[in-house]
Amino acid sequence: MIHPVDEVVASAPGRVNLIGEHLDYNGGRCLPIALPQRTTARVALRDDGRLVVTSPDGDATAYVAGVRDALGIESGLDVALSSAVPVGSGLSSSAALECSVAVALDELLGLGLDREALLAACLRAETEHVGAPTGGLDQSAAMLCTEETALLLDFATGSREPVPFAPEAAALHLLVIDTRVRHSHVDGGYGDRRSECARAAELLGVEHLALAGPDAPDRLDGTLAARVRHVVSEQARVDELVAAVRSADWTAVGTAMTASHVSLRDDFEVSCRELDAVVDAALAAGALGARMTGGGFGGSAIALTADPDSVRSAVSSAFAAQGWEPPAYLDGHASGPARLE
Structure with a gap:
């Protein structure tokens, strides 16, 4: 495979849910916005097959490995993380991490995946690899929210509707x-x-x-x-x-x-x-x-x-x-x- 770039930098936002707490896994509606605070992932290939993750916020290897596995990637990677989303703050720092890594890997390896596929991979990373029983709200917000807009998510029907929020x-x-x-x-x-x-x-x-x-x-x-x-x-x-x-x-x-x-x-x-x-x-x-x-x-x-x-x-x-x-x-x-x- 020919890789068009040697290193990619991507970022993804934290989120707050305006209303609809604990409804994603109950088939309900939620209304998140993306925050200005973001997590940044600098990702490069390694020749030795190893996954090396550096982060000032503790060991994030499980999250990165989860995204890599969910995308079916076997290459070695160097991943350097930095974040303005406080860890453990309830602002979806883990989803911001996963989504930044997924977007970077998609570009780095020329996967050509759309947002839906990347979102699904991030959700699998958190639920299956990390073992956190999340419902999909956080990854949806990080991948799909836009400026001055909340995103009305319906987890029973799968519908998504932008709601201007300024x-x-x-x-x-x-x-x-x-x-x-x-x-x-x-x-x-x-x-x-x-x-x-x-x-x-x-x-x-x-x-x-x-x-x-x-x-x-x-x-x-x-x-x-x-x-x-x-x-x-x-x-x-x-x-x-x-x-x-x-x-x-x-x-x-x-x-x-x-x-x-x-x-x-x-x-x-x-x-x-x-x-x-x-x-x-x-x-x-x-x-x-x-x-x-x-x-x-x-x-x-x-x-x-x-x-x-x-x-x-x-x-x-x-x-x-x-x-x-x-x-x-x-x-x-x-x-x-x-x-x-």
Whole structure:
């Protein structure tokens, strides 16, 4: 095979999910945006067949090996990674890594694959090679989102629909707050929720839990009823928020965001005290809405606000009062997908 280039550099974004948390693996709808913060992969061929991965953020070899294997590549590779997406922040650092490597390998080896094939390879890398039971939201966002646009993903039908998302036009900002409480999809909590949802769907006799209907929680008891209540109510909130964004009703957008957090906290039980503190402080500082984003058990929250400085000050003060490590703040402007650099 003739390789047209010796080295390729590609990057892919982190993401936040505006609404629709834990719905991808339940056949529901989600609304992510890509973030300005990106992971960059510099990839070159090696003659000795070895895979050598360097990263300042810890050992990423399993993720890179997963992408290489999913693409059917046997060549040796040098892969140098750098990232502005904080690891374990709930902003899909792993998907950004996978997608940057996939785009680079496609170019380096002249594979000629489209975005759908690369996306599928990245998802296989994470679920099969790394063993993280993710649902596809993160890789879809990193590969397909575009500037000033959210992507409405329907995991029951496979449909994707762009939704213009530019709160800046209304003098609003989406602020991302990293609690610095690290989480992982490989540990038990995320997998436990997936198992609970699968069990609930089985008991209800539905293929996709998100389509079970508003009366579904009444047909179950205890923990499973609570999990189903989150899933079916979150599905409705996705539609509410999308309609509000399209009509530029930013107050309604904020209301749906906050209601989502309450559901994730109380019914799905994936929040933590730091995420709750962010949401409470942001709302007290005048944010239109705030919620955790990502799988939960740590990670990040988002706040929709006209005054990001006041939200930063309020959240930082709340963390200081508890003696917690100061949070980090990131710009939540809707940005573009994985690309060659």
